[in-house]
Amino acid sequence: MKILLFAGSLRKDSLNKKVVRFTDKLLKSNLDLKTTVVDLQTLNIPVYDGDIETAGIPEGVKTLAALVASANAIIISSPEYNGSMSSPLKNTLDWLSRVKPLPITKKPILMLGASPGALGATRGLAHARWPLETLGNFLYPEAMGFMHADQAFDENEDLKDPVQLAKLQKLINSFIEYAGKLK
Amino acid sequence: MKILLFAGSLRKDSLNKKVVRFTDKLLKSNLDLKTTVVDLQTLNIPVYDGDIETAGIPEGVKTLAALVASANAIIISSPEYNGSMSSPLKNTLDWLSRVKPLPITKKPILMLGASPGALGATRGLAHARWPLETLGNFLYPEAMGFMHADQAFDENEDLKDPVQLAKLQKLINSFIEYAGKLK
Amino acid sequence: MKILLFAGSLRKDSLNKKVVRFTDKLLKSNLDLKTTVVDLQTLNIPVYDGDIETAGIPEGVKTLAALVASANAIIISSPEYNGSMSSPLKNTLDWLSRVKPLPITKKPILMLGASPGALGATRGLAHARWPLETLGNFLYPEAMGFMHADQAFDENEDLKDPVQLAKLQKLINSFIEYAGKLK
Amino acid sequence: MKILLFAGSLRKDSLNKKVVRFTDKLLKSNLDLKTTVVDLQTLNIPVYDGDIETAGIPEGVKTLAALVASANAIIISSPEYNGSMSSPLKNTLDWLSRVKPLPITKKPILMLGASPGALGATRGLAHARWPLETLGNFLYPEAMGFMHADQAFDENEDLKDPVQLAKLQKLINSFIEYAGKLK
Numbered sequence: 128m129k130i131l132l133f134a135g136s137l138r139k140d141s142l143n144k145k146v147v148r149f150t151d152k153l154l155k156s157n158l159d160l161k162t163t164v165v166d167l168q169t170l171n172i173p174v175y176d177g178d179i180e181t182a183g184i185p186e187g188v189k190t191l192a193a194l195v196a197s198a199n200a201i202i203i204s205s206p207e208y209n210g211s212m213s214s215p216l217k218n219t220l221d222w223l224s225r226v227k228p229l230p231i232t233k234k235p236i237l238m239l240g241a242s243p244g245a246l247g248a249t250r251g252l253a254h255a256r257w258p259l260e261t262l263g264n265f266l267y268p269e270a271m272g273f274m275h276a277d278q279a280f281d282e283n284e285d286l287k288d289p290v291q292l293a294k295l296q297k298l299i300n301s302f303i304e305y306a307g308k309l310k
Numbered sequence: 311m312k313i314l315l316f317a318g319s320l321r322k323d324s325l326n327k328k329v330v331r332f333t334d335k336l337l338k339s340n341l342d343l344k345t346t347v348v349d350l351q352t353l354n355i356p357v358y359d360g361d362i363e364t365a366g367i368p369e370g371v372k373t374l375a376a377l378v379a380s381a382n383a384i385i386i387s388s389p390e391y392n393g394s395m396s397s398p399l400k401n402t403l404d405w406l407s408r409v410k411p412l413p414i415t416k417k418p419i420l421m422l423g424a425s426p427g428a429l430g431a432t433r434g435l436a437h438a439r440w441p442l443e444t445l446g447n448f449l450y451p452e453a454m455g456f457m458h459a460d461q462a463f464d465e466n467e468d469l470k471d472p473v474q475l476a477k478l479q480k481l482i483n484s485f486i487e488y489a490g491k492l493k
Numbered sequence: 494m495k496i497l498l499f500a501g502s503l504r505k506d507s508l509n510k511k512v513v514r515f516t517d518k519l520l521k522s523n524l525d526l527k528t529t530v531v532d533l534q535t536l537n538i539p540v541y542d543g544d545i546e547t548a549g550i551p552e553g554v555k556t557l558a559a560l561v562a563s564a565n566a567i568i569i570s571s572p573e574y575n576g577s578m579s580s581p582l583k584n585t586l587d588w589l590s591r592v593k594p595l596p597i598t599k600k601p602i603l604m605l606g607a608s609p610g611a612l613g614a615t616r617g618l619a620h621a622r623w624p625l626e627t628l629g630n631f632l633y634p635e636a637m638g639f640m641h642a643d644q645a646f647d648e649n650e651d652l653k654d655p656v657q658l659a660k661l662q663k664l665i666n667s668f669i670e671y672a673g674k675l676k
Numbered sequence: 677m678k679i680l681l682f683a684g685s686l687r688k689d690s691l692n693k694k695v696v697r698f699t700d701k702l703l704k705s706n707l708d709l710k711t712t713v714v715d716l717q718t719l720n721i722p723v724y725d726g727d728i729e730t731a732g733i734p735e736g737v738k739t740l741a742a743l744v745a746s747a748n749a750i751i752i753s754s755p756e757y758n759g760s761m762s763s764p765l766k767n768t769l770d771w772l773s774r775v776k777p778l779p780i781t782k783k784p785i786l787m788l789g790a791s792p793g794a795l796g797a798t799r800g801l802a803h804a805r806w807p808l809e810t811l812g813n814f815l816y817p818e819a820m821g822f823m824h825a826d827q828a829f830d831e832n833e834d835l836k837d838p839v840q841l842a843k844l845q846k847l848i849n850s851f852i853e854y855a856g857k858l859k
Contacts, residue, residue: 209404218357220392221392221396261394
């Protein structure tokens with residue numbers, strides 16, 4: 128089974144990119160899985176503009192669309208911006224929705240989120256589900272928000288708290304089982 | 311009273327830009343109002359990226375922030391993308407939220423929306439309210455969605471349907487009264 | 494596979510009860526399915542009150558909880574009240590969430606909705622997904638809203654429009670396949 | 677100015693009723709305000725049912741509708757049930773929306789919320805805004821969630837934490853000023 132992982136924020140030191148890399152590390156212990164991590168910043172996707180689309184779908188969108196289309200499941204870790212989903216995530220989804228055939232549909236998706244605050248991006252995760260479901264994807268009901276995420280990782284970028292680690296491992300296992308059933 | 315108007319889509323032939331221009335025309339008959347229409351496409355705002363922010367807030371964001379800060383009220387006409395708010399609108403709000411002092415707070419805001427479909431962008435308008443309220447703005451409770459908007463305007467870019475026109479005029483009058491009270 | 498169906502409104506002539514009965518008729522042609530239709534009005538469930546709960550979970554809640562627990566999948570047809578989910582549906586879910594062990598979790602759920610208006614209860618369906626997902630259920634991404642539903646059924650309570658009928662039949666088939674995979 | 681306050685939960689020992697009573701105490705120091713606290717449990721409102729409505733709007737709904745209609749502003753403190761608004765609150769709003777003329781429209785409304793958990797009912801507050809705005813009310817953008825509310829009050833039912841108290845007092849003052857402008 129092929130799993131695609133990406134973060135919903137662009138900056139290099141993104142806490143959500145750390146969550147993605149750590150989750151990828153956990154997945155790698157399962158030899159049945161082939162994982163790909165993509166960094167949205169490197170794709171240089173512009174803000175959605177119908178005039179750009181008419182001139183041609185940007186290369187970064189095409190690259191991501193191919194990765195999404197070939198994945199059996201997707202894991203997204205995204206911050207919350209202004210009480211709602213991040214604009215890089217929404218913008219990426221809006222571009223993907225313009226590619227024919229639609230690459231991001233009928234995909235099992237797990238939402239994670241990290242923030243330095245006390246709410247752990249939970250409102251942002253809730254809002255991000257809706258466009259993904261509108262596009263026809265299978266959102267895993269449980270999500271996980273990492274609060275105070277700036278303190279959550281050690282110098283090896285491993286999650287420090289064993290309780291949180293066990294929770295994430297269990298969530299990933301359940302999600303992989305769910306994605307396997309829907310394949 | 312100064313009113314700022316903009317559309318939540320970028321492309322030149324945007325239906326929402328037509329709604330903005332027509333609303334501006336209606337507002338101009340009220341001599342107490344000074345209106346400004348801004349076209350987000352001309353501002354060249356990139357997707358929000360903390361690394362860009364560290365290097366310096368983009369000029370387009372600064373330009374818009376100054377216009378927003380000096381406005382007494384804002385009218386936004388925005389499409390719906392994938393059942394939720396448009397990414398150009400969300401991205402613009404996320405950038406504005408990074409400007410100090412926060413320009414987009416305590417502003418009376420009216421939401422309009424247009425789509426060629428039968429739902430008139432109503433779900434998108436509903437979702438867009440939340441980040442605007444999180445930022446502390448006064449969202450006017452009533453909104454107006456123009457369905458089948460590709461058929462709604464004549465060659466002078468005037469709204470064809472007198473019932474819709476009367477509804478829009480009444481909504482604008484109520485909103486201006488509301489914004490005046492909150493000044 | 495056992496399918497439980499119910500409407501999110503209480504009144505006897507509910508349009509959503511008609512949608513439920515017609516959907517049940519369609520399901521009955523599949524001999525692998527065993528369907529149960531429950532009418533929330535007959536369950537006499539009071540508004541959720543912690544003091545009532547302390548005195549004892551109401552019998553109607555226990556009856557529904559047993560039906561839900563034994564179902565492999567659930568189909569709900571619900572109206573929209575004031576732009577959001579119906580209070581009978583939310584109230585029923587809030588009571589079910591107090592039963593131990595939680596009966597309404599990990600259930601594949603299909604949302605339908607009917608209204609006499611032009612939006613077909615679509616905003617209500619969207620809002621109702623969230624508490625169901627919070628409880629850990631597998632919401633089927635596609636939903637179907639019947640607009641102008643007061644005109645949609647003939648005197649045999651069959652759906653008049655063959656296009657709508659074909660769409661509903663296809664949606665039900667996809668949902669049953671999805672629920673079968675998740676069993 | 678007349679302020680109506682009520683909690684979105686029914687049980688006698690409700691944390692949200694404590695928030696309402698304490699907020700009422702703070703408001704009473706302002707001699708320009710006349711406050712009324714109503715306890716929804718005493719109104720005995722059934723779950724919304726069109727058949728009950730046809731037989732006659734329940735007395736508890738009429739009583740509340742009269743209080744709402746005569747209020748200049750409303751303060752609601754509501755718990756979160758299953759990640760969304762409480763069913764007693766949604767049910768009360770759905771009944772009020774059936775009274776003619778609509779009592780709950782164009783009212784300035786402040787949302788508070790309390791929960792024993794770490795999120796302080798914030799998701800529930802967000803969801804409850806939408807039906808209130810759909811009905812045409814002026815929701816104050818800022819809300820306040822009391823987390824760990826079971827530990828928040830002393831034996832006189834006063835808020836223990838001076839920082840939280842100062843925040844609530846400031847929020848109330850801003851809301852009263854807002855409601856005064858919209859009168």
